[in-house]
Amino acid sequence: MAFNIGLSGLRAATSDLNVTGNNIANAGTAGFKQSRAEFADVYAASVLGTGKNAQGSGVALGDVSQLFNQGNINYTQNALDLAINGNGFFQTSNNGEISYTRAGYFGTDRNGYIVNNFGYRLQGYGIDGNGNVQNGVVSDLQIQTSNQAPKATTEVAQKFNLNSTTKAPTNTPFDPSDPTTYTSSTSVNIYDSQGNAHVMTQYFINNSDPAATPPVTNNWTMAVLVDGRNPSNPASTDPHTTNLLFNADGSLNTAGMAAGGELNYDPATGLMNLDDWVPAVSDGGTPANWSSNGATANAGGISVDIRGSTQYSSAFAVNSISQDGYTTGQLAGLEIDDTGVIFARYTNGQSKVQGQVILANFANVQGLTPVGKTGWVQSFESGEPVVGTPRSGTLGALQAGALEDSNVELSDQLVNLIVAQRNYQANAKTIQTEDAVTQTIINLR
Known part of the structure; x- marks a missing residue:
């Protein structure tokens, strides 16, 4: 029994070390959310249940949960870097495969689509032929890079x-x-x-x-x-x-x-x-x-x-x-306000709405499935995404020209390393002691 208990403790301590090490490795990853290992005790049980004086059978890894608390906002020089201050996730599409992220590394590809550093297209509300945002119609956001046509004074x-x-x-x-x-x-x-x-x-x-x-x-x-x-x-x-x-x-x-x-x-x-x-x-x-x-x-x-x-x-x-008239203009820059509206600035002093970024939130963010690349996908446990514009409902605000840092607190993680190491050593000691006791029995004559 003690061998199995000690072995379960070694496994638990190893899992704790793995989770802590992953947090430390991603301390500098924008939009990363730290995880924690959650453990539960184990008791042997029969069909009729356990006795009132039952002895424990060790420990098991109950879950590895992610903590979605806010990370620090770090300002950059890229107008298309985006940070979320509050609830919500950016919605991205990889050839129709939808994923969600808090990492706001965005830029434009050769076709003018707003993409992250893996080429996934940012989702939002596009515009119609008159430049009005089409609320409720989710599509790939694209920047129109062509010159702005002139307008005669009226x-x-x-x-x-x-x-x-x-x-x-x-x-x-x-x-x-x-x-x-x-x-x-x-x-x-x-x-x-x-x-x-x-x-x-x-x-x-x-x-x-x-x-x-x-x-x-x-x-x-x-x-x-x-x-x-x-x-x-x-x-x-x-x-x-x-x-x-x-x-x-x-x-x-x-x-x-x-x-x-x-x-x-x-x-x-x-x-x-x-x-x-x-x-x-x-x-x-x-x-x-x-x-x-x-x-x-x-x-x-x-x-x-x-x-x-x-x-x-x-x-x-x-x-x-x-x-109200103006000459033709070339695209000079982009601005995104805290509600996600994307404005294109032109050399003629005019601006034009190019679309609006949307955010998605879930009833149970802990239920999201991490898929790497600082992204998550929807699961049965997370529920359906609730999509809206920034600052609407419970969704957070956007900060352009900024990134959200990892929410890993390195000092906490380093202390966790020490604790996990001690736990590993203690459980190894349990196995060592059980081995000594067993050896004593074997040596009886």
Whole structure:
């Protein structure tokens, strides 16, 4: 009996050493989760059970369980390195074979798919033709590396202040090259269908004349040129013009301004529309000849929104300005937020959603089957995966440019080595003692 008990103890101590050694070996493995050997005592039993004074029969390895507590987050220089802070696993596919991992070594392959260091493709929600994330449709995440197509400008939105104390220009007629013929000006880039940038310049001319009968107040002219040319006729330098009226409190009088005109003003909305712009290019001659560059403007024209502009007794200032067109862009980099949304940044300053990383969790993570390469697969004991986006439900957040370190605590493991070694020696001593006792019996005469 003592031989078998001691032998079971040796086996148990060996298993403990193996588990501890594996933990130590993977102390530097990203996403690794340490294991522990769990032992149980053994008693001989018959059909009717054991006696109340039964002697033990040794020890058995009950289970080797993994501890899925959080590892430290270690920041790297790779934007596609991902760490999970909280619950969940990355879902990867190896030609359709699904596995789960906490190791976030990711990059792109030659086809733009996001893959880990073993070539397994990261799973997530892709995008449709309009760039919207397709929630619930799990697929291989792929980065579109092609150039971003240009977009023609459809809207220009501005808020500015015209100085009410400025005097009307003394020199007429309007000449964009002569600052004495206008009061102030501002410019913004607009884009045609091919992504060519053009400069739309607005000139503001104060028409106020308190000495007139009746007095003219709060009245301005806005002249618009594109690339210094007439928007609809590049051969001409005559601007498109419209009158701007302001109320006594300095706010823009959108209802009182005349409808239509060269900028197609709509009093009902307070918006103007540059709907006859012809994108042009110069031949570089002296004098220069301007003609259509072969591109087109937005089919619906360019909405010009100056609502919110004012005429106060302060210096001319453009408080805000924006337009929604852009030129073509090349992929410059990737960013992933803490909810897993992947953004592609382009050289034209634009960004585009490329997809969203998903995470999977299980009712019993201890039931997952380890398959090596810091991965696990689903088993009957683990249950079905619960899939969602990071930060949803009980799933953790993503940290881009970082990796989760192994959760192995080396000091604990080194102490475990000492304990396992002592246990091995003690059980070997049990066998040695039983051998001595047996030898004594054999030597009886």
